[in-house]
Amino acid sequence: xxxxxxxxxxxxxxxxxxxxxxxxxxxxxxxxxxxxxxxxxxxxxxxxxxxxxxxxxxxxxxxxxxxxxxxxxxxxxxxxxxxxxxxxxxxxxxxxxxxxxxxxxxxxxxxxxxxxxxxxxxxxxxxxxxxxxxxxxxxxxxxxxxxxxxxxxxxxxxxxxxxxxxxxxxxxxxxxxxxxxxxxxxxxxxxxxxxxxxxxxxxxxxxxxxxxxxxxxxxxxxxxxxxxxxxxxxxxxxxxxxxxxxxxxxxxxxxxxxxxxxxxxxxxxxxxxxxxxxxxxxxxxxxxxxxxxxxxxxxxxxxxxxxxxxxxxxxxxxxxxxxxxxxxxxxxxxxxxxxxxxxxxxxxxxxxxxxxxxxxxxxxxxxxxxxxxxxxxxxxxxxxxxxxxxxxxxxxxxxxxxxxxxxxxxxxxxxxxxxxxxxxxxxxxxxxxxxxxxxxxxxxxxxxxxxxxxxxxxxxxxxxxxxxxxxxxxxxxxxxxxxxxxxxxxxxxxx
Amino acid sequence: xxxxxxxxxxxxxxxxxxxxxxxxxxxxxxxxxxxxxxxxxxxxxxxxxxxxxxxxxxxxxxxxxxxxxxxxxxxxxxxxxxxxxxxxxxxxxxxxxxxxxxxxxxxxxxxxxxxxxxxxxxxxxxxxxxxxxxxxxxxxxxxxxxxxxxxxxxxxxxxxxxxxxxxxxxxxxxxxxxxxxxxxxxxxxxxxxxxxxxxxxxxxxxxxxxxxxxxxxxxxxxxxxxxxxxxxxxxxxxxxxxxxxxxxxxxxxxxxxxxxxxxxxxxxxxxxxx
Numbered sequence: 001x002x003x004x005x006x007x008x009x010x011x012x013x014x015x016x017x018x019x020x021x022x023x024x025x026x027x028x029x030x031x032x033x034x035x036x037x038x039x040x041x042x043x044x045x046x047x048x049x050x051x052x053x054x055x056x057x058x059x060x061x062x063x064x065x066x067x068x069x070x071x072x073x074x075x076x077x078x079x080x081x082x083x084x085x086x087x088x089x090x091x092x093x094x095x096x097x098x099x100x101x102x103x104x105x106x107x108x109x110x111x112x113x114x115x116x117x118x119x120x121x122x123x124x125x126x127x128x129x130x131x132x133x134x135x136x137x138x139x140x141x142x143x144x145x146x147x148x149x150x151x152x153x154x155x156x157x158x159x160x161x162x163x164x165x166x167x168x169x170x171x172x173x174x175x176x177x178x179x180x181x182x183x184x185x186x187x188x189x190x191x192x193x194x195x196x197x198x199x200x201x202x203x204x205x206x207x208x209x210x211x212x213x214x215x216x217x218x219x220x221x222x223x224x225x226x227x228x229x230x231x232x233x234x235x236x237x238x239x240x241x242x243x244x245x246x247x248x249x250x251x252x253x254x255x256x257x258x259x260x261x262x263x264x265x266x267x268x269x270x271x272x273x274x275x276x277x278x279x280x281x282x283x284x285x286x287x288x289x290x291x292x293x294x295x296x297x298x299x300x301x302x303x304x305x306x307x308x309x310x311x312x313x314x315x316x317x318x319x320x321x322x323x324x325x326x327x328x329x330x331x332x333x334x335x336x337x338x339x340x341x342x343x344x345x346x347x348x349x350x351x352x353x354x355x356x357x358x359x360x361x362x363x364x365x366x367x368x369x370x371x372x373x374x375x376x377x378x379x380x381x382x383x384x385x386x387x388x389x390x391x392x393x394x395x396x397x398x399x400x401x402x403x404x405x406x407x408x409x410x411x412x413x414x415x416x417x418x419x420x421x422x423x424x425x426x427x428x429x430x431x432x433x434x435x436x437x438x439x440x441x442x443x444x445x446x447x448x449x450x451x452x453x454x455x456x457x458x459x460x461x462x463x464x465x466x467x468x469x470x471x472x473x474x475x476x477x478x479x480x481x482x483x484x485x486x487x488x489x490x491x492x493x494x495x
Numbered sequence: 496x497x498x499x500x501x502x503x504x505x506x507x508x509x510x511x512x513x514x515x516x517x518x519x520x521x522x523x524x525x526x527x528x529x530x531x532x533x534x535x536x537x538x539x540x541x542x543x544x545x546x547x548x549x550x551x552x553x554x555x556x557x558x559x560x561x562x563x564x565x566x567x568x569x570x571x572x573x574x575x576x577x578x579x580x581x582x583x584x585x586x587x588x589x590x591x592x593x594x595x596x597x598x599x600x601x602x603x604x605x606x607x608x609x610x611x612x613x614x615x616x617x618x619x620x621x622x623x624x625x626x627x628x629x630x631x632x633x634x635x636x637x638x639x640x641x642x643x644x645x646x647x648x649x650x651x652x653x654x655x656x657x658x659x660x661x662x663x664x665x666x667x668x669x670x671x672x673x674x675x676x677x678x679x680x681x682x683x684x685x686x687x688x689x690x691x692x693x694x695x696x697x698x699x700x701x702x703x704x705x706x707x708x709x710x711x712x713x714x715x716x717x718x719x720x721x722x723x724x725x726x727x728x729x730x731x732x733x734x735x736x737x738x739x740x741x742x743x744x745x746x747x748x749x750x751x752x753x754x755x756x757x758x759x760x761x762x763x764x765x766x767x768x769x
Contacts, residue, residue: 201713203532203539203579211715240581242713246518267715271727278720278727278746280753287716295538295710303563304538304710305757379749426714428732 008078011089012071020092021071030132034139035065042359049298049330050215053356054118054148059099062149066095069141072131077143080129082476083110083184087126091146103154104161106147111187112180112226112475114155115209117148118218120472121350155225162232166193171489173259174199174252176243176429179207180471181263181462183227184478186235192486194259197236199243201428204294207265209471211294212286214323216330220293244432259457259485262444263478266463267426271419272315276373281307281381285316285324285420292327309416311335313384315370316420317347322354324418325362333416336362341369341389346399367391369402371409373417384412425464433458443467451481452488459485497577500553506632508560509603510569511545517552519544519582525590525610526704526736529554529582530712533567537578540564541709543607543681543735544583545636557606557635562758563765570769584712585735588702592619594676597669597699598644599625599662599690601682605636607704608681609643615679616643623675624648625665627682631656662686663693670697677701680739684751688744695740703739705730708753722746 011017038055039045045053057065069091077087086105093102106113122144127133130140154160171194175182178200189196204210209223231237243252249260269284271277288306291297295304312328314321317340329336338357340347343366347354358364367389374383388408391400425442437445437454444453444460451459461477463469501513519529528543546555558565571577588611596615600608605626616622622643627650628634634649634656641647648665649657658665662682669675670693678701680690687703694701707719707730719730724741728734 201581202711203581211711240579242581242584245583246522246581248522267713268729268732269715269717271717271720273727278722278750280750284717287710287718290710290716296536302536302538303567303761305754305761307754307757378752380753428713 057149076129077126080126099153102150114151169193175261177264178205181474181478184475188482199241201242211290262460263462264429266423268424279375279381282417312416313414314418321420341402450484497580505635520547523583524587525614526588527583532579545606559603590614595621597675597678599680601686604682613643627662691739701739
C-alpha cells in the first residue's frame with residue numbers, strides 16, 4: 001500500500017521542509033558518518049535478561065543523523081516500508097527539533113513505532129531503499145534508530161499524542177489474535193470509526209511481541225505503552241478468549257460483529273523428527289521463550305519453571321534461534337551454541353542479532369546438522385550426534401543447499417537443546433471454520449491485495465497467511481486488511 | 496469473571512469447584528479441558544472439565560493437590576476468582592452408539608471420565624464403569640458415575656472399599672464376561688499404560704485421555720508432545736484423547752518427570768510459606 005504521491009509532494013513543499021533543505025548543503029549532509037547505536041557492554045548485558053542491549057540515540061546524535069537525510073524528491077525509502085511511514089517527513093521533524101511531531105507522523109501509519117524501531121529488519125526494508133544505498137556507496141540513513149528515538153522521546157516526555165479517530169460508526173469488528181498484524185489492523189479500524197475488539201487466547205495481549213521476543217531486545221513495558229495508546233484510541237481487548245472455541249464465529253455474528261480479521265499466528269513449533277528428540281531438556285524455541293518471556297520463569301517469585309543448561313545447543317539460524325541462544329547465556333549457560341546446517345551467509349537472522357550474539361560469546365557451529373540425541377537414565381538429554389555439511393547448488397529459497405558430508409559424524413555434550421527450526425500455522429482457529437479455504441500447509445488463502453479470505457467478511461494476515469514472517473510484514477497485512485475491510489463494509493452498506 | 500461458586504472437599508487432597516464461566520459452559524464438550532492460572536505469578540496448567548451447566552453458566556473442575564499450582568487453586572474460596580481461565584481446549588471425545596463401552600477411571604481421573612460416561616450413555620450405549628483409587632477416601636463421584644452407568648465396579652488398592660485390586664482386575668472381569676466394543680481410560684499415566692496393555696491383549700479399541708505438561712495449551716509450545724503410532728503429536732491440539740494402543744506411555748511417563756526437581760523445590764518453598 002503506497003502513500004498518495006500528491007500528499008507526499010504537498011508535505012514536502014511546505015515552507016519548513018524547504019527551509020531545512022536550504023539550510024544545509026547536500027554535500028555536507030553526505031559527509032556526516034552514520035550514527036552508531038550505543039550498546040550495553042557485552043560483559044554486563046549477558047547478566048540481565050531484561051536489560052536492553054541497544055540503548056537508543058541521544059538527542060544530539062539523532063539531530064545529526066536526521067541531517068544526513070536528503071529529503072529526496074522521490075523518497076524510495078517509503079516504498080521499502082510495509083506500513084508506508086512518511087519517512088522523510090518524520091526525519092525532517094527530528095532535524096527541526098520537533099520530535100513530538102516526528103512521533104505523530106510515525107503514528108499516522110504505524111500503530112507500534114517503538115516496537116518497529118527495535119525489531120524491524122530495516123536493513124532489508126526502508127534502509128535498503130535509501131538514497132545512500134541506491135545512489136552512493138555510503139551506509140543508509142539510520143531510519144530504524146531514528147524511528148525508535150522519536151517514539152521513545154514521546155513516551156518519555158509524558159505527552160503522548162493520541163491519533164485522531166473518526167466519529168464512531170457503531171459497527172462491531174473482531175480481530176482474532178493480538179500480535180502485530182491484529183494491533184496494526186485494530187489501530188487503523190478505530191481510526192475509521194469502527195468498534196474494534198481484539199480477542200487473545202493467552203492471558204496477555206501482544207502475541208509474539210510478548211511471548212516471543214525477549215526483553216533484552218524489546219522490553220514488555222514498551223509493548224504495554226503502545227497497547228495503552230491503542231486502548232486510548234478506543235480498541236477493546238479480551239484476553240483468555242479463543243474465537244471459534246470460547247464462542248463460535250456464529251455467536252459473534254449474533255452479537256453483532258460484522259467483520260473479522262484472523263491473525264492467529266504461526267503457532268505450532270516444528271521439530272526435526274530425529275531419534276531422541278522427545279527427551280527431557282529438548283524443547284521448542286516457542287516453549288523456551290514463552291516460559292522465560294511471558295511467564296517470567298527466570299525470576300524466583302514466578303511459579304513457571306525453566307530448565308537451565310550448562311551446555312546449550314540451539315538448532316536453527318533465524319532471529320528466534322538468536323533470541324533463544326542469547327537467553328540461554330543470560331540464564332547461566334557456560335557454553336551456548338548455534339547449530340545451523342548452512343553457512344553464516346545463508347542465516348536468516350538479522351546481521352545485528354548475529355553480531356550481538358557473537359559479542360556475547362555465542363559459539364557458531366555452522367554447516368552442522370543434528371542426527372540424534374542421547375539421554376541419561378532419567379531421560380534428560382546429555383549428548384547429541386551431528387553431521388558436518390557442505391553447500392551445493394542454490395535451492396528454491398535461493399540459498400545454497402546443504403549437503404551431508406559422508407563420514408563426518410561427531411558427538412557433542414549438551415544438557416539443554418532448543419529447537420528453533422520454524423513454525424507451522426496454528427490450526428486452532430481455521431479448524432473451526434469448515435468453509436474457510438486453506439493451503440495444504442494450513443495457511444489461510446487470501447486475495448493478496450485485499451487480504452480477504454474465501455469467507456467475504458473475513459480477512460486474514462500475518463503468520464496465519466504467510467506461514468512465518470516478520471513483525472512489520474504482519475503489520476503491513478493488518479493495514480491492508482483494514483483499508484479493504486473498510487471499503488467492503490462501506491460498499492455493502494451502499495448496496 | 497471466573498468466580499468460584501461452590502467448593503466441595505471429596506477428601507483432604509481432592510476438591511471439586513463449581514466455577515462461573517458462562518461461555519465455556521455453553522461451548523464445552525465431553526473431553527475438553529481448560530487452562531488456568533492462579534495469581535499474577537502463577538503458571539498455566541490444564542484441567543479437564545468434569546461437568547457443565549449451560550443454564551446456570553457454570554463448569555465443574557476437580558483438582559487434586561499435587562504441587563504449587565493445585566495448592567493455590569484449592570486455597571481459593573467461594574467468592575474468589577480464578578485469575579485466568581481459558582477454553583474449551585482439545586478435541587472433544589468421539590461419541591457414537593457402538594454397543595458396549597467400558598469406562599475406566601483412576602483416582603482424580605474419574606472426574607474427566609464422568610462427562611464421557613454420560614455422553615456414551617445418552618448416545619444409547621451400554622456403559623460399564625470401573626472406578627479405582629488407592630483407598631476409600633480417594634474414590635470420587637461414585638453416585639454421578641452410577642447415574643450414567645449400567646453397572647459400576649469400585650476397586651481400591653487396599654480393599655477399604657469395593658473390591659481390592661487394581662483397575663485392570665475389574666476391567667478384565669468385564670472383558671471376560673461380555674463383549675466390549677470400546678474402552679476409555681483416564682487416570683495416572685501408569686494406570687493408563689497397564690489398562691491399555693490389557694485391552695490390547697483382547698483387541699478392544701481403547702481411548703486414553705492424556706495429562707501431559709502444558710504451557711499455553713493452544714498448540715504453541717510443544718511441551719505436551721507425545722509419541723503416538725511412532726509420530727510426535729501435541730496433546731493439546733491433536734488430543735487429549737488418543738488411541739491408547741499407539742501411545743508410547745513409557746516416553747510419556749519420562750516426560751511427566753521432566754520438571755520433577757523444579758516442582759519439588761517450588762513445593763518445598765510454597766509449603767514453608769503456608
